[in-house]
Amino acid sequence: MSEKLLEIKNLHVMYHTDLEDVYAVNGVNLSMKTGETLGLVGETGAGKTTLALSILRLLPDRTGRITEGEILYNGENLLEKDKHTMATIRGKEISMIFQDPMTALNPTQTVGQQIYEALMLHNNANLSKKELWERVDSCLEMVGIPAARRKEYPHQFSGGMKQRVVIAIALCCEPKLLLADEPTTALDVTIQAQVLMMMKNLRDRLGTSMILITHDLGVVAQVCDNVGVMYAGEVIEYGTLQDIFKSDKHHPYTEGLFGSIPKLDEETERLAPIDGLMPDPTQKIVGCSFAPRCPYAMDRCHTEKPGSCNDNGHQIKCFRYTDETAMEVSS
Amino acid sequence: MWKFIGKRILLMIPIIIGVSLLVFTILYFTPGSPGEILAGANPQKEVVDQINHELGFDRPYHVRFFEFLKGVVQLDFGDSYTSRQPVIGEILSRFPRTLTLAFCSMIVTAILGISIGILSAVKQYSFIDYASTVVSMFFSSMPSFWIGMMLLLLIAMNNPWFPINGVKTWRGYILPVIAISLCNAAPLMRLTRSTMLETIRSDYVRTAKAKGALEKRVIWKHAFKNALLPVVTNIGNNFRALLGGSVITETVFVIPGVGSYVVEAIRNKNVPSVMGATLFLSVTFLVVILAVDVLYAYIDPRIKAKYTK
Amino acid sequence: MAKHKVKATAGGGQSQTKEIIRRFKKNRSAMVGLAVFLIICLIAIFADVITPYSNAIDQIKGARLEAPSSEHWFGTDHLARDMFARVIHGSRYSVVFALVVSACALVISVVLGGVAGYYGGWVDNLIMRILDIFMCIPGDLLALCIVAAFGSSLPNLLVALIIGRVPATVRIVRATILGISSADYIEAAQCHGAKDARIIAKYIIPNAMGPIIVDATVNASRIIISVASLSFLGLGIQAPAPEWGNLLASAREYMRTCPWLVYLPGLALVITSLSINMVGDGLRDALDPKIRD
Numbered sequence: 001m002s003e004k005l006l007e008i009k010n011l012h013v014m015y016h017t018d019l020e021d022v023y024a025v026n027g028v029n030l031s032m033k034t035g036e037t038l039g040l041v042g043e044t045g046a047g048k049t050t051l052a053l054s055i056l057r058l059l060p061d062r063t064g065r066i067t068e069g070e071i072l073y074n075g076e077n078l079l080e081k082d083k084h085t086m087a088t089i090r091g092k093e094i095s096m097i098f099q100d101p102m103t104a105l106n107p108t109q110t111v112g113q114q115i116y117e118a119l120m121l122h123n124n125a126n127l128s129k130k131e132l133w134e135r136v137d138s139c140l141e142m143v144g145i146p147a148a149r150r151k152e153y154p155h156q157f158s159g160g161m162k163q164r165v166v167i168a169i170a171l172c173c174e175p176k177l178l179l180a181d182e183p184t185t186a187l188d189v190t191i192q193a194q195v196l197m198m199m200k201n202l203r204d205r206l207g208t209s210m211i212l213i214t215h216d217l218g219v220v221a222q223v224c225d226n227v228g229v230m231y232a233g234e235v236i237e238y239g240t241l242q243d244i245f246k247s248d249k250h251h252p253y254t255e256g257l258f259g260s261i262p263k264l265d266e267e268t269e270r271l272a273p274i275d276g277l278m279p280d281p282t283q284k285i286v287g288c289s290f291a292p293r294c295p296y297a298m299d300r301c302h303t304e305k306p307g308s309c310n311d312n313g314h315q316i317k318c319f320r321y322t323d324e325t326a327m328e329v330s331s
Numbered sequence: 332m333w334k335f336i337g338k339r340i341l342l343m344i345p346i347i348i349g350v351s352l353l354v355f356t357i358l359y360f361t362p363g364s365p366g367e368i369l370a371g372a373n374p375q376k377e378v379v380d381q382i383n384h385e386l387g388f389d390r391p392y393h394v395r396f397f398e399f400l401k402g403v404v405q406l407d408f409g410d411s412y413t414s415r416q417p418v419i420g421e422i423l424s425r426f427p428r429t430l431t432l433a434f435c436s437m438i439v440t441a442i443l444g445i446s447i448g449i450l451s452a453v454k455q456y457s458f459i460d461y462a463s464t465v466v467s468m469f470f471s472s473m474p475s476f477w478i479g480m481m482l483l484l485l486i487a488m489n490n491p492w493f494p495i496n497g498v499k500t501w502r503g504y505i506l507p508v509i510a511i512s513l514c515n516a517a518p519l520m521r522l523t524r525s526t527m528l529e530t531i532r533s534d535y536v537r538t539a540k541a542k543g544a545l546e547k548r549v550i551w552k553h554a555f556k557n558a559l560l561p562v563v564t565n566i567g568n569n570f571r572a573l574l575g576g577s578v579i580t581e582t583v584f585v586i587p588g589v590g591s592y593v594v595e596a597i598r599n600k601n602v603p604s605v606m607g608a609t610l611f612l613s614v615t616f617l618v619v620i621l622a623v624d625v626l627y628a629y630i631d632p633r634i635k636a637k638y639t640k
Numbered sequence: 641m642a643k644h645k646v647k648a649t650a651g652g653g654q655s656q657t658k659e660i661i662r663r664f665k666k667n668r669s670a671m672v673g674l675a676v677f678l679i680i681c682l683i684a685i686f687a688d689v690i691t692p693y694s695n696a697i698d699q700i701k702g703a704r705l706e707a708p709s710s711e712h713w714f715g716t717d718h719l720a721r722d723m724f725a726r727v728i729h730g731s732r733y734s735v736v737f738a739l740v741v742s743a744c745a746l747v748i749s750v751v752l753g754g755v756a757g758y759y760g761g762w763v764d765n766l767i768m769r770i771l772d773i774f775m776c777i778p779g780d781l782l783a784l785c786i787v788a789a790f791g792s793s794l795p796n797l798l799v800a801l802i803i804g805r806v807p808a809t810v811r812i813v814r815a816t817i818l819g820i821s822s823a824d825y826i827e828a829a830q831c832h833g834a835k836d837a838r839i840i841a842k843y844i845i846p847n848a849m850g851p852i853i854v855d856a857t858v859n860a861s862r863i864i865i866s867v868a869s870l871s872f873l874g875l876g877i878q879a880p881a882p883e884w885g886n887l888l889a890s891a892r893e894y895m896r897t898c899p900w901l902v903y904l905p906g907l908a909l910v911i912t913s914l915s916i917n918m919v920g921d922g923l924r925d926a927l928d929p930k931i932r933d
Contacts, residue, residue: 353774360789575780
């Protein structure tokens with residue numbers, strides 16, 4: 001077992017606005033090893049993006065607040081770092097690819113300048129300007145864009161090309177950990193596959209660890225080693241790709257998630273979507289967050305929070321399993 | 332770029348004709364005729380008619396309009412009724428003062444509005460933010476002529492260093508520029524603040540932070556230029572208000588500029604002067620707007636791409 | 641993620657209006673502004689009850705340029721008239737002009753801007769090009785020209801100020817309507833087969849009203865300043881009528897010795913215009929809460 005690269009302990013995040021308080025992340029525990037790719041799946045509003053932003057401490061200044069928990073990167077708590085230290089970590093140690101490439105680039109700077117800036121900010125090797133620009137060129141070529149296009153502005157690029165630029169910015173300093181927040185959602189399906197393959201190749205080449213946020217289980221199956229399933233701000237199931245895709249034991253929500261995907265090799269009359277909606281995030285949840293929609297819900301599910309059961313690393317937060325296979329129960 | 336500027340200048344022609352038509356038509360209805368004004372006290376009807384005929388005043392509306400337009404092309408707005416001098420000469424001799432006043436005000440307005448606006452956005456909800464919002468609200472509710480009077484009353488009258496009227500030295504410009512700038516900077520500051528707030532929250536600013544840029548760098552290298560775009564347009568459009576403001580401020584501070592010239596001409600029913608000065612100020616505004624559009628292209632590559640196409 | 645849900649929904653509707661009113665009521669400065677403006681309106685309506693109009697016009701023998709005292713709260717002017725009565729009665733001009741001009745400009749602009757924005761094409765082009773011409777004339781010069789040609793009677797002044805305000809307002813109305821009519825929910829309604837009239841009444845007007853009303857309030861405060869400016873130049877309301885701009889114009893000569901003649905009418909002007917601006921600001925925030933996040 002190699003050392004833990006990232007460990008998130010009991011993380012709570014809320015958004016506080018004039019109108020209401022939103023509980024976005026409610027007690028997430030996660031850990032990942034160096035070189036691993038962790039997939040985070042879940043529907044919109046499950047707190048995936050908030051989780052990623054929390055790691056980089058990029059939550060909106062005024063509204064987003066980490067109320068509890070620790071984020072340990074190489075054993076050091078990122079939440080205790082001052083902003084200068086954080087700035088040296090961002091981009092160099094941990095970087096992020098955002099969901100919407102259309103708005104993620106500064107419209108008034110050339111793409112070259114934007115990659116250059118990332119390199120220049122973390123220029124520990126004291127490269128000269130010329131050398132940095134050479135790096136910019138090689139970064140662009142790395143993501144499949146001719147270096148000559150570095151003088152162009154974002155509006156001259158297509159969505160897929162913009163996302164490549166965003167990826168180039170994120171990877172140009174060869175970070176240890178890459179947070180990819182639905183990197184392909186905003187793209188055409190054909191481009192999605194291209195960009196995904198490219199990311200996969202770059203990850204393997206640079207040896208980057210990655211957290212891939214998506215709601216596309218197909219993508220997860222292609223790229224990830226481990227998977228966390230998020231629901232209402234919690235990781236309700238976590239395991240290896242095998243555990244999630246092949247095991248019989250699942251959180252009822254994960255079952256529902258798989259039930260709502262069409263399968264090509266089976267004759268199904270219709271899909272089995274999950275009834276109901278995600279709980280109102282402005283309310284604090286008592287009991288299991290999935291209980292109102294759960295077909296197996298018991299009385300205690302509505303009043304008590306289930307701990308997570310651990311079966312050789314396959315963790316499920318559900319009372320159906322905690323009783324039988326409780327080996328190592330954490331909060 | 333030059334092609335764009337050329338095209339814009341060509342487009343100005345119909346607008347100038349339109350403004351001429353508008354101003355001419357409104358003032359066509361001015362009661363009385365130049366004869367009555369020029370012939371002095373108790374004029375004889377024949378003398379009045381004679382003068383009107385000489386000036387072509389008895390011809391129909393459209394003939395007179397085209398005559399006027401022909402004059403405009405040759406920069407000839409006719410002679411002033413009161414001084415009997417060519418209007419264009421009178422305007423040109425006064426114009427530098429108005430232009431200085433308006434331009435200085437524009438610069439001071441921009442500096443005040445943009446800097447305080449950004450400060451207040453960056454330090455949102457701080458004391459500076461609240462204070463500048465409240466103060467700007469006060470100033471945007473004040474007429475510039477009252478600010479001018481207050482400045483005279485509170486500063487110039489106790490301080491001989493500031494002249495009470497006229498602009499014989501550069502010191503004479505200080506108080507009028509402050510009076511115009513204060514009430515124009517207030518809305519500009521609020522605009523800058525809100526666009527800046529929006530930009531700070533934009534995705535690309537988050538990208539810049541994720542690269543590891545510190546707040547200062549993010550603000551100046553990324554947010555500032557983008558937030559400036561709507562502000563620059565606003566400064567251009569605001570020049571209209573600045574020129575308008577100079578009309579009244581020149582009256583308060585007794586500055587012999589085009590503004591006070593128009594007011595004087597309106598009082599005396601001096602139609603050629605009113606027409607000439609109004610048209611002149613309108614064209615000045617059009618030129619400034621064009622300059623701002625060109626400047627805009629240098630800030631925003633998307634606009635530049637559109638222009639050069 | 642959760643923060644995206646504040647965006648206004650299509651179709652307006654009761655609950656949205658209620659929500660806006662709730663947010664407006666929560667805004668303390670907006671409520672203060674509204675209260676102050678209502679008080680000024682009351683002063684304007686009951687000016688004769690507070691002090692008869694004759695007090696604002698009649699000269700008081702031997703009381704020229706007196707400083708404020710218990711007898712004459714705001715002092716007297718160079719023609720020995722009671723400044724308190726003049727300032728009180730001056731409120732009528734400001735309030736009437738603010739309300740009438742901004743309401744008329746609003747109606748005209750909604751019609752013109754609505755037609756231009758919703759129908760587009762050559763109608764839009766024609767209206768906008770004509771207004772471009774109006775927009776080239778700096779500041780209140782257009783109003784000044786109208787007053788110069790037609791005289792400065794009350795109706796002429798109203799017309800001049802309305803014409804001065806309309807072009808900018810039409811632009812805002814048009815931009816708002818253009819923004820809305822290209823929105824997806826309008827397309828959705830058209831796909832459902834909704835008629836033009838229904839779309840305009842049910843979707844466009846409720847959604848466009850917000851920004852347009854905010855603009856009307858801003859306009860109202862600008863109009864107060866415009867009227868005062870015109871009168872200050874001697875081209876607006878004519879003396880001896882106690883318009884605030886007039887009061888300030890005649891105060892110019894006596895500024896050094898009798899500064900209260902400048903302070904008091906000016907303050908009245910600023911307070912009125914400020915109260916309207918505070919209301920407008922509160923409306924803006926209530927309609928568009930996203931900036932406050």
